[in-house]
Structure formats: C-alpha cells, structure tokens
Amino acid sequence: MKTxxxxxxxxxxxxxxxxxxxxxxxxxxxFCTSLLKAANREEFLRDEPAYLAKFPLxxxxxxxxxxxxxxxxxxxxxNIYHLSKxxxxxxxxxxxxxxxxxxxxxxxxxxxxxxxGRSIEGNRSKSEQKTGA
Amino acid sequence: MxxxxxxxxxxxxxxxxxxxxxxxxxxxxxxxxxEGYGPVRKWLAxxxxxxxxxxxxxxxxxxxxxxxxxxxxxxxxxxxxADEGWGPRPVPVVKGDPDLxxxxxxxxxxxxxxxxxxxxxxxxxxxxxxxxxxxxxxxxGPVKVVPIEVNVVLYPQPTGRRCYAxxxxxxxxxxxxxxxxxxxxxxxxxxxxxxxxxxxxxxxKEWDTAFLxxxxxxxxxxxxxxxxxYIRDAGAEGIELIVxxxxxxxxxxxxxxxxxHYHVPASNTAAGLIxxxxx
Numbered sequence: 034m035k036t037x038x039x040x041x042x043x044x045x046x047x048x049x050x051x052x053x054x055x056x057x058x059x060x061x062x063x064f065c066t067s068l069l070k071a072a073n074r075e076e077f078l079r080d081e082p083a084y085l086a087k088f089p090l091x092x093x094x095x096x097x098x099x100x101x102x103x104x105x106x107x108x109x110x111x112n113i114y115h116l117s118k119x120x121x122x123x124x125x126x127x128x129x130x131x132x133x134x135x136x137x138x139x140x141x142x143x144x145x146x147x148x149x150g151r152s153i154e155g156n157r158s159k160s161e162q163k164t165g166a
Numbered sequence: 167m168x169x170x171x172x173x174x175x176x177x178x179x180x181x182x183x184x185x186x187x188x189x190x191x192x193x194x195x196x197x198x199x200x201e202g203y204g205p206v207r208k209w210l211a212x213x214x215x216x217x218x219x220x221x222x223x224x225x226x227x228x229x230x231x232x233x234x235x236x237x238x239x240x241x242x243x244x245x246x247x248a249d250e251g252w253g254p255r256p257v258p259v260v261k262g263d264p265d266l267x268x269x270x271x272x273x274x275x276x277x278x279x280x281x282x283x284x285x286x287x288x289x290x291x292x293x294x295x296x297x298x299x300x301x302x303x304x305x306x307g308p309v310k311v312v313p314i315e316v317n318v319v320l321y322p323q324p325t326g327r328r329c330y331a332x333x334x335x336x337x338x339x340x341x342x343x344x345x346x347x348x349x350x351x352x353x354x355x356x357x358x359x360x361x362x363x364x365x366x367x368x369x370x371k372e373w374d375t376a377f378l379x380x381x382x383x384x385x386x387x388x389x390x391x392x393x394x395x396y397i398r399d400a401g402a403e404g405i406e407l408i409v410x411x412x413x414x415x416x417x418x419x420x421x422x423x424x425x426x427h428y429h430v431p432a433s434n435t436a437a438g439l440i441x442x443x444x445x
Binding site: 045046047048049055066068069104118120135142147149 | 253362402
C-alpha cells in the first residue's frame with residue numbers, strides 16, 4: 034500500500050503544494066505576495082535584480098524568476114496561485130503560464146482546451162504510463 | 167427564524183470575471199457559457215435571499231504564504247475586492263452581515279469548528295466571480311454576503327468529509343439565528359482543472375458529471391473521496407470542489423435540482439453550475 038505522499042507523487046506532471054514545497058518556496062512565494070501592491074510591481078519592473086535582492090532567494094530561484102521559467106519556479110517551491118501575481122505583473126493570464134509549463138506552444142495549448150482539454154486517460158499515474166496500461 | 171432555502175455550486179474562473187469586466191460575454195469564445203447563466207440569475211432574482219453564505223477559497227491574495235487558516239470567516243461590514251496583481255476588479259464592494267457572521271462564529275466554534283475570525287478580508291475572484299455569475303453587473307452589492315474561506319492551496323486541505331460536516335454545523339447555526347432571514351449558501355471553485363505542471367489543461371468531464379449527479383442524490387459517495395481522488399482525477403486545482411460539500415452539508419438530505427450548466431473550456435477549466443433547493 035502506497036502512502037498518501039507516494040500516491041500524490043505518482044501523479045504525472047503535477048507538483049502538489051506539500052509541506053516540503055511550502056518550506057522550499059516560502060521566500061519565492063513571499064516575493065510573489067509583495068507584488069499584490071501596485072507600487073511594488075512598478076519597482077520590480079523598473080529593476081528586477083535590485084528588487085529580488087530584498088528577498089533571501091536561492092540563486093536558482095532568482096534565475097528562474099528573471100527568466101520567467103514558470104515550470105522551474107514550480108519545481109523550486111512556487112505555488113501557481115502565488116505565481117499568478119508575477120503573471121499579473123507581466124499582464125499574463127493563467128492560461129499563458131499553464132501553457133508555458135506544458136512545453137506546448139500557446140496556440141496548441143489553446144486549441145487543446147477548445148477541443149475539450151487534456152484527457153485523463155493515460156494521465157492518472159506515472160506507474161500506469163510506464164506499463165502502458 | 168433564519169432558514170437556508172437553497173444551495174448553489176459554481177466555478178469561479180477568473181477569466182469569467184475578466185470577460186464580464188471587459189464586455190466580452192457575447193464573443194464566440196464566451197457566448198454559450200454566459201447563455202447558461204440566464205436561468206440561475208432569473209432564479210436568484212425570484213428567490214431574493216437576504217444573505218448569501220459564500221464558501222470559497224482565496225488564491226493567495228488575502229492569505230499570505232506564511233499564514234494559512236484552514237477555515238476562516240469574514241465578520242466585517244464590508245469586503246473590498248482584492249488587487250490580485252493586475253488591479254482590483256471593477257465590481258462593487260461586497261456588503262457583509264456582521265450579525266449573522268458573529269452568530270455563526272459563536273455557534274460553529276462551540277460546535278467544534280475553530281474558524282479563523284477576520285474583521286478585514288479582501289476578497290479575490292473566488293468570491294467576486296460567483297457574485298458576477300449569479301447577479302450580473304449591479305452598481306452596488308445586490309445582497310449581503312458572509313464569506314467562509316477554505317484552504318485548498320496547501321496540502322493537507324481539509325477533507326471533503328470535514329467540509330460536509332462544517333456545512334451541517336452551518337445548517338444548525340442558521341436554524342438557531344432569531345432574525346427572519348432567508349439564506350442561500352454557495353459552494354464555489356472547480357470543476358476539473360489543472361493549471362500548473364506538465365499535466366496542465368486536464369479536464370475530466372465524466373468525473374465532473376458524476377460529481378454533479380451525486381451532489382443531488384448520493385452526496386455520501388462524494389464525502390468519501392480522498393485528496394488523491396480529487397487531485398488525480400479532477401486535476402490538482404480541481405480539489406477546490408471540496409468547498410461544494412460545505413454547501414451540500416448545509417442542505418437537507420433531500421434536495422431538488424433546479425438547474426445545471428456545464429461548459430468546457432473557460433480558460434483552463436471546466437465551468438460547472440448547479441442549483442439545489444431544499445425539499
């Protein structure tokens with residue numbers, strides 16, 4: 034019998050916001066929270082590295098923010114709802130951020146959604162994907 | 167005597183709010199979604215509740231990453247629309263009902279549900295979009311609202327079973343409120359969607375349909391669903407659907423489905439809506 038954590042980690046292409054990710058990403062997510070204020074958004078956009086220097090981020094986290102490496106930020110502990118504040122600062126939508134994380138082009142992602150979205154079949158578990166069941 | 171007369175489940179996709187705010191509801195992408203909202207707006211205008219208890223989840227606008235209440239309740243006179251990173255939505259300030267909210271606090275805490283009490287709460291799309299979906303674009307807040315906020319962001323979210331039990335406690339609490347008050351309770355979020363990771367874009371229509379069917383007739387099946395069930399089958403962010411179980415728990419065992427609407431896609435999401443009246 035798999036533990037709940039093992040079952041969650043077995044879901045492909047998914048990074049459940051667990052205690053581990055919450056701790057890893059705390060300052061990255063606090064940076065995103067700071068962007069809830071318009072004045073902070075302006076300051077950030079004026080000089081991104083200087084603004085980021087106020088937060089104790091890891092080098093990897095800093096790089097991921099500057100490059101808008103959305104999937105990278107998620108892997109480094111960012112939660113999508115916090116990231117949406119950075120997305121909003123860039124005037125980007127949830128659909129744009131989600132599309133970027135899939136590796137698909139924006140056009141292909143939008144077309145997939147219009148056609149009914151990504152199927153659950155074959156996307157339930159990594160183990161299922163391995164065995165091709 | 168106060169009474170809950172009906173429950174309403176709806177998605178709260180931010181793009182639906184943006185489409186209304188920017189006057190895009192008649193564009194081909196949005197038209198059929200918004201057509202489906204006609205019957206529910208008509209129903210709510212006829213029912214004319216005094217208060218909506220609006221169960222929703224904040225998306226890290228009011229709740230920062232370092233403070234995460236599992237359940238919270240807004241007891242203020244009013245709730246301002248939050249700036250979520252692109253400026254606040256141009257919607258009216260939400261009017262509260264402090265008397266009912268404080269009554270709920272006292273009743274629920276004494277009943278074993280330890281809610282975080284919030285005098286000030288800026289409300290994000292999780293609350294304002296359901297208001298727009300059901301009430302259109304009035305100049306002023308059309309009905310008083312008691313917000314109940316649920317953590318669905320950080321694991322472990324409350325279980326569906328706990329949400330349902332909270333709903334049952336809300337039913338009891340409202341029944342013991344002595345002011346003549348007609349209440350409709352909303353459960354919002356979902357339906358199937360995932361907006362992070364390589365699996366983004368997941369939609370599971372079959373699962374959503376079964377959820378809507380069982381909400382009326384067999385809620386006990388839904389109460390037994392686990393975190394893994396939601397996250398795997400309805401998408402990581404589809405776990406918002408636990409909030410609908412608060413609404414269902416607050417209703418009678420026997421309910422009548424008044425109307426339903428389901429549409430894919432609203433941005434990344436399957437947008438669902440259902441109205442259930444107590445029998």
